[in-house]
Amino acid sequence: MKKVRYSLIALLCCISTYIIQAQKPNNLSYQAVLRNVNNTLIINVKVGMRISIIKGSEFGPSVYVETQNARTNMNGLISLQIGAGEFIYGNYRTIDWSEGPYFLKTEIDPFGGTDYTIISVQQILSVPFSMYADHAKFADTIIGDIDENDPIFSKSVAQSITRANISAWNNKVDSTVESDPIFMKWNKNYNDLSAKPSIGDSIRAIANGSETKLSAGQHITITGSGTLTSPYSIQANNVFTHYIGEYFVGGIVFHMYRDSLGIEHGLIVSTVDLSMDSQWSSIDTLIGNNAQSTWNGLSNTQAISNDTTIVVSAAKTCKNLVQANYSDWYLPSIDELYIMFSHRFDINRRLSQVNGSQLIGLSTYWSSTERDKTNALFFNCLSGTLAQDAKSTIKKVRAIRKY
Numbered sequence: 001m002k003k004v005r006y007s008l009i010a011l012l013c014c015i016s017t018y019i020i021q022a023q024k025p026n027n028l029s030y031q032a033v034l035r036n037v038n039n040t041l042i043i044n045v046k047v048g049m050r051i052s053i054i055k056g057s058e059f060g061p062s063v064y065v066e067t068q069n070a071r072t073n074m075n076g077l078i079s080l081q082i083g084a085g086e087f088i089y090g091n092y093r094t095i096d097w098s099e100g101p102y103f104l105k106t107e108i109d110p111f112g113g114t115d116y117t118i119i120s121v122q123q124i125l126s127v128p129f130s131m132y133a134d135h136a137k138f139a140d141t142i143i144g145d146i147d148e149n150d151p152i153f154s155k156s157v158a159q160s161i162t163r164a165n166i167s168a169w170n171n172k173v174d175s176t177v178e179s180d181p182i183f184m185k186w187n188k189n190y191n192d193l194s195a196k197p198s199i200g201d202s203i204r205a206i207a208n209g210s211e212t213k214l215s216a217g218q219h220i221t222i223t224g225s226g227t228l229t230s231p232y233s234i235q236a237n238n239v240f241t242h243y244i245g246e247y248f249v250g251g252i253v254f255h256m257y258r259d260s261l262g263i264e265h266g267l268i269v270s271t272v273d274l275s276m277d278s279q280w281s282s283i284d285t286l287i288g289n290n291a292q293s294t295w296n297g298l299s300n301t302q303a304i305s306n307d308t309t310i311v312v313s314a315a316k317t318c319k320n321l322v323q324a325n326y327s328d329w330y331l332p333s334i335d336e337l338y339i340m341f342s343h344r345f346d347i348n349r350r351l352s353q354v355n356g357s358q359l360i361g362l363s364t365y366w367s368s369t370e371r372d373k374t375n376a377l378f379f380n381c382l383s384g385t386l387a388q389d390a391k392s393t394i395k396k397v398r399a400i401r402k403y
Helices: 002-012 129-135 163-170 297-306 314-319 334-342 344-351
Strands: 014-023 027-035 046-055 062-071 077-082 086-090 102-109 118-124 220-223 233-236 251-258 264-270 364-370 375-380 385-390 400-402
Touching: 027 102, 046 077, 062 077, 251 334, 251 344, 264 334, 297 314, 297 364, 314 364, 334 344, 334 364, 334 375, 334 385
Parallel strands: none
Antiparallel strands: 014 027, 027 077, 046 062, 046 102, 062 086, 102 118, 220 233, 251 264, 264 400, 364 375, 375 385
16 A cells, blocks of 8 residues: 555656756756655655657657666755666767757656656757757858867878868869870780780680689578679578667567568567556457467457457557557567567566566466457466466566567
8 A cells, every 4th residue: 555655646746847958978967856746845865767858749759768866955856967877779979959859758756766657748949059069060161271279180180181282182183195105105915925824814714613612601592603604693581680689669679570572570579567467358258260369469459459348458458558659569479479488588688788677587478369258378488388277367468569
C-alpha cells in the first residue's frame, strides 16, 4: 500500500523550469524545482530522470535520449547538464539546431529510480549561437585582410596559403599543346625497346584461370573461372545493416530477415518486461485461427485485441504500450519467443549496458499463440521449452516490435 501512495504523490508533483542555456562544452544547463501536491518543496532527495530532445513537434521522433540522476537542494532545486548524461539513443553533438523546432521532454522519478511518473514537454525556443558552430555556413569571399590568431590554424599547412597561390590556382592551365622539341622528335615504339618481357602479350592469350584463385568466404558467392571469356563475379549474400544485440529504435534487435524484394526487416524486443505480470485472457473464449499463428504475433495480437468480450489480456497490454516514443508493440508468437530465447545472451549482454533496462530472466513468458478455448502457449526460459497453460494463469510479458 505504501508503494501505491508514493506513486500517486509522484503523479501530482509539479515541475518549475527556470533555466535552459548553453554551457561548455555546448551542453544545455537545466534547472527545475520539485514540489508535492501540497506545494511543499521536495528537498534533499535523489531523483531519476530521462531526457529526450524531440524534433518537429512534441509528438515527433526523439533525436537524442539520455538518463541522469540528480539531487534536489534545500530549495527543491535540481541542476544538471543535458548532453552529459548516460547515453541511450542518438548523438547530442551532431544535432543540427537550425533544422528545428526542437522540444525538450523530461521524465522524472522522484524516488530515484526509472519509474518515470512526472512528464513535461516544452519547446526549446532559442539556442545560443555557439551551438550552431559545427553547422555554420561561411561567405565565399572575404574582402580585406584578416589577422588569424587561431593557434590550431596557425600550425596547419593551410596557414601558408597566400593570395598568389589562390590566384595561380584560379588561373591554372586546363589544357595545352605540347611544344617540347625533344619530346616532339621521339619516334620510337615498343619494338625499339631493349630487355622486353620474353612472353610479351601472349600471356593474355593463354590465360586459363589458373593464374589467380579466389576462395568464397562466409556470405560470399563467386562465379566464373577467371578467364577473359569467363571473368570472376563476386556477390555478397545476406549482409544486413543491423546486427543481433544492437540497441535500435526503442529496443534490442534479435532477428533480421529480407522480404521478396530484398528489403531488410527485423524484430526488436523491449528493454523491460511489462510493469505487471498478466493473464493471457480474463475469460475463456475461443478466438480461433486468427489468434493461433505460431509465427505471426502481430496478427495474433490484433485478433485478440479486436475481441471486445476480453477486458484484460497480455496482448492488449502490449498493443496499448507506448515506449521510447513507439506505439506499435505487440505480444510475440511462440516462434518469435523461441527466437528471442535463442539469442538471450546477445540481448542480455546489450541490456546490461542500457540504463533502466531489465534482463530476460529464467521465467515463463506468455506468447500470443492460442491453443484452444481455455489454453494458450507459453515459453519457459528456465527449461528452454514451450508448453500450454490455462489462459487465466499469471505470467511474465515482454513486448516486441518490427522495423
